[in-house]
Amino acid sequence: MKMRMLTYSPLDSPLHRLSGAAKLIFFILWAVTVMVTFDTRSLLVMLLFALILLRVSRIKLRDYAFVLYLILIFFALNHLAIFLFSPLEGVSLYGTRHDLFPIAGRYIVTEEQLFYQFNVALKYVTVIPMALLFMLTTEPGEFAASLHRVGISYRIAYAVSIALRYIPDVQRDYENIACAAQARGIDISRKEKLTRRVRNMIGILLPLILTSVQRIETISAAMELRSFGQHRKRTWYNGRPFTWMDYFVIILIILIAAVSTYVTFQDGSRFYNPFQ
Template identity: 45%
Template sequence: MKIKLFSYNVVDTPIHRLSGVTKLGSFLFLSFAVMFSYDIRVVLAIMLFSLGVFKVSKIKFSQVKAMLIYVLIFLVTNALITFLFEPEYGVKIYGTRHEIIHLVGRYRLTWEQLFYQNTKIFKYVAVIPFGIVFLLTTNPSEFGASLNSIGVNYKVAYAVTLTLRYFPDVQRDYHNISQAQQARGLEMSKKSSLFKRFKNALIIIIPLIFSAIDRVESISNAMDLRGFGKGKKRSWYNKGKMTLQDYTALTISILILITTILISVFVNKSRFFNPFI
């Protein structure tokens, strides 16, 4: 069977050994640092750090290939829409104009607009590895415990945990149903047209939905029989303990965030780095 997508990646790495609270906190601190700053120097530094973390986590490309394709489509679409609606936004931000070429009408390609949009793209590229690492290296139960530790109601935290645990089950059911349908003559290979494969995929989705409903009902009945939700609090079996590695990771994340804010406030005097002055 193919490698499961969007599921917990069981590997012994320094990233996996961190507690769920640490990974959640670090992800939030680093994501805020990337989103706060439009200094391309800071963004590139954090991007290299995020790619290093991604490499250490030993996540296989096959696990995130589909996600990266969607991200690439999103980045291209976002860049085109930004230019179509605000072709002069970079000029407004940096206060200068260095025109490259006049395309048509009000659309003029400038170095300021290119610099702004490239900075935005690098910001996304910097934060996406953190999200992937957090999602694929955190045990779903430990993630629920982490959410509950920062004040999220345990019912909501448990619902998120069940959702993450459900991804591998849905993938397995889809694979099994697909194999059964292909054995009956349903064409799903690359030999058929894209439209035909899409239509046949819809045929598979129908039994998949019924299978999902049955599983949800079974889980709901089991939780009701065990009195889930009766108490105001609950304990977590997989709640990780904080170690020196956890405190070190959190400290590094906080220092990166603080450094980003200080550079924006005292060096650039703004969230934007302006190379055109």
């Protein structure tokens, strides 16, 4: 099975038909709302909404599985680091202490710490689906246009667009180089020992890096010959005007952010505390 990276999936769904600028505004407000709140009730409702949108988008798991696995690895490392460096953070936040069982020294598992880390995990899994949806339902050219529309320099926006377009090329080059290496007897499968697999993969990455550098030089020369960056403004071929659905989505996320903020701070704290 081929490894699939985080690339645009050209499907026909309500999310794909939204303009890139509307989706960018939605994602920014969504991410800010999730970062602000530690209210478990708000996060659970937002997570359910995100999962529904992921279902509506018709995107398959294989389209983002590789990136999701990487995220889960860093997710687990982050939670381990939280407990190692601050095992009683939940106790200090919620003002109570209910011990479950000791581990060693100051490392004691408490209900407050588990609830705090559950909320941290909930914040991650609430943002990740929206980030994946934004990347997978927005064509790179339209993504660049949306960045420029919200005030980012078109030079930066175009660089982001090229980077996103380049992901499938890197993936294809890696697969071609890996197939050529395997044809010469270089094994990178699980049948080989881990140390030898790492050495063999390094042998594949080196020509991949050289190929990438060569392509970057070609693109840079082509853009320089066309006087890219000479003017302060530019138009976008893939830019789309707002429709009623775009305005509806923006109003919806504003309402979600407002309701979540009210529920979060109605008791004077952004931490939902079930222990009091």
